[in-house]
Amino acid sequence: xxxxxxKYKKPFDxxxxxxxxxxxxxxxxxxxxxxxxxxxxxxxxxxTSGHHGGPKGAQGLACYLNGxxxxxxxADIVDPNHDYQYQDPKNFPTAGLRGQYIAPAxxxxxxxxxxKSPLSANFLLGDFMNVDHGRYALFSxxxxxxIQKMREELSKAVYITSGYRSPSRNNQTDGxxxxxxxxxxxxxxxxxxxxxxxxxxxxxxxxxxxxxxIYKTHIxxxxxxxxxxxxxxxxxxxxxxxxxxxxxxxxxxxxxxxxVELARTSRSIVLGVLIGEIxxxxxxxxxxxxxxxxxxxxxxxxxxxxxxxxxGFYKIKVIVGGSIQIERHLxxx
Numbered sequence: 001x002x003x004x005x006x007k008y009k010k011p012f013d014x015x016x017x018x019x020x021x022x023x024x025x026x027x028x029x030x031x032x033x034x035x036x037x038x039x040x041x042x043x044x045x046x047x048t049s050g051h052h053g054g055p056k057g058a059q060g061l062a063c064y065l066n067g068x069x070x071x072x073x074x075a076d077i078v079d080p081n082h083d084y085q086y087q088d089p090k091n092f093p094t095a096g097l098r099g100q101y102i103a104p105a106x107x108x109x110x111x112x113x114x115x116k117s118p119l120s121a122n123f124l125l126g127d128f129m130n131v132d133h134g135r136y137a138l139f140s141x142x143x144x145x146x147i148q149k150m151r152e153e154l155s156k157a158v159y160i161t162s163g164y165r166s167p168s169r170n171n172q173t174d175g176x177x178x179x180x181x182x183x184x185x186x187x188x189x190x191x192x193x194x195x196x197x198x199x200x201x202x203x204x205x206x207x208x209x210x211x212x213x214i215y216k217t218h219i220x221x222x223x224x225x226x227x228x229x230x231x232x233x234x235x236x237x238x239x240x241x242x243x244x245x246x247x248x249x250x251x252x253x254x255x256x257x258x259x260v261e262l263a264r265t266s267r268s269i270v271l272g273v274l275i276g277e278i279x280x281x282x283x284x285x286x287x288x289x290x291x292x293x294x295x296x297x298x299x300x301x302x303x304x305x306x307x308x309x310x311x312g313f314y315k316i317k318v319i320v321g322g323s324i325q326i327e328r329h330l331x332x333x
Contacts, residue, residue, distance in 0.1 A: 060106050060231060062106075066119050067119065072107065074103065083134060084166055086103035089101040089103075107136040107138050109136055110135055110136065115130060128163035130164075133165050140185050143186050143226075149207065150203050156193045162187075162188070186222055186223040187221070189220050190221075197219050210224045211254075213321035214284070254323070257276025258276040260318065268309050269306070270305070271316065272305075286302060286303055286318060287318065290307065291315040293311065314329070314330040316329070
């Protein structure tokens with residue numbers, strides 16, 4: 001799914017965000033419901049340990065540019081197949097990021113909602129939270145506001161191919177990361193008309209994306225280091241990174257967990273990349289730059305590259321997805 005050139009209302013004036021949002025909330029609370037009001041009391045607690053959240057029965061509100069939705073505690077959802085079992089953040093490999101991987105406390109029940117409900121001038125509910133990916137969902141209001149700004153800067157259609165995914169749906173998705181940010185509501189896979197993926201990556205980075213990956217057919221951008229949306233999470237803003245924690249920058253973590261693999265034959269060597277803990281849903285963009293022992297320079301954009309076998313020093317550099325840079329020096333006798 002995704003944006004098109006469609007317009008549901010006049011383009012949103014972001015200078016008026018604070019005023020308009022406050023006014024909308026005033027109307028919502030005065031009326032006791034939201035424009036996209038969801039039914040209350042959906043289900044009861046199933047008592048599973050993977051569900052964490054606020055008081056049972058408590059409801060909240062998640063508001064976007066064009067409307068609001070009721071939320072309910074994740075502890076209260078109907079989940080007989082344990083589709084919403086989040087991992088314990090204590091098991092996340094990078095200690096400095098564990099606070100960003102807590103389970104959500106609240107979710108939106110998509111059951112009965114119109115997936116074509118507009119959330120902004122160019123995007124629909126189903127673009128970010130689709131019942132096909134799980135009955136319950138969440139998505140960061142800040143990320144939605146960001147992609148709308150990016151859409152307006154591009155002045156052309158943006159097509160969302162993946163937003164929120166339940167843990168179960170994520171596990172069923174080929175190439176998905178164990179700790180995918182799609183499960184936490186702050187990641188997007190998207191494309192555009194006549195896409196220039198390097199330009200889209202630069203645009204995501206301009207808008208403070210924490211991590212990006214370029215694929216052959218789309219780009220992944222996520223905001224894993226940004227404050228979690230308080231509409232869904234019981235979390236405090238993350239503190240500034242201490243000097244000893246600077247290695248938790250997502251690109252560096254991915255590079256350190258990825259390696260260049262080598263297969264040797266009688267006449268050649270074949271190089272590939274074993275990707276670490278990142279999304280690999282589709283064909284990633286590769287950029288190889290290799291200096292051979294005879295000083296020839298070889299370039300390739302393929303996932304694997306075959307090189308002539310010779311004695312001496314190979315200097316290998318590969319950039320995966322436009323973000324992950326891996327270097328290796330190989331000395332063959």
